Amino acid sequence: MSRRTCIAVAVFALLGIAYFVGKAWVRAHVDELIQHSVGKPLPTFTLVDQAGEPWSHDRLRGKRAVLHFFRSRCHSCDEEAAAIRELEANLPADVQMLHVMTDALLKFPPAETAATVASKGFARPLAMADVAFADAFHKSKWSQVTPITYVVDAQGVVRFGLRGAQTRAAIEQALVAAR
Numbered sequence: 001m002s003r004r005t006c007i008a009v010a011v012f013a014l015l016g017i018a019y020f021v022g023k024a025w026v027r028a029h030v031d032e033l034i035q036h037s038v039g040k041p042l043p044t045f046t047l048v049d050q051a052g053e054p055w056s057h058d059r060l061r062g063k064r065a066v067l068h069f070f071r072s073r074c075h076s077c078d079e080e081a082a083a084i085r086e087l088e089a090n091l092p093a094d095v096q097m098l099h100v101m102t103d104a105l106l107k108f109p110p111a112e113t114a115a116t117v118a119s120k121g122f123a124r125p126l127a128m129a130d131v132a133f134a135d136a137f138h139k140s141k142w143s144q145v146t147p148i149t150y151v152v153d154a155q156g157v158v159r160f161g162l163r164g165a166q167t168r169a170a171i172e173q174a175l176v177a178a179r
Helices: 005-038 075-089 108-122 131-137 170-176
Strands: 047-049 054-056 064-069 095-101 125-128 150-154 158-163
Touching: 047 125, 064 075, 064 131, 064 170, 075 108, 075 170, 095 108, 131 170, 150 170
Parallel strands: 064 095, 095 125
Antiparallel strands: 047 054, 064 150, 150 158
């Protein structure tokens, strides 16, 4: 093998290693941010859903809650959408679900956001996250890391932060543990 070929192979190998190391660091960092919310009271927030209804931490108190963060251009969000719709349809009466979309933080075009909302077909309230809301959970600069699902107990304490596509069973298991 020529020296030029060896150098090219070494450069590609180093770039590949750097990519995977960087990806692992980002995942670990975001997991740490998500877990930082676990075991703590639900942050103070106020959001307005698409129907114009206000949502706050106080409105969720007394019920278990599922806060489901998602966005456009998210393959994992697309993968889990059917499981989330199934979960919505079968939630116990003492559980409130609130979808939180991060598209506005990422400056996605409104038409794209509207198309994503329509394609998901979620039945529960959907609100757009603002910087303060995202920062209270896992930092707005990491808003592209979705889906993330937080499970909150009836006392308003975040019990689980689940990153990545979730199954209905995984979220239901977290809800049972959050009793």
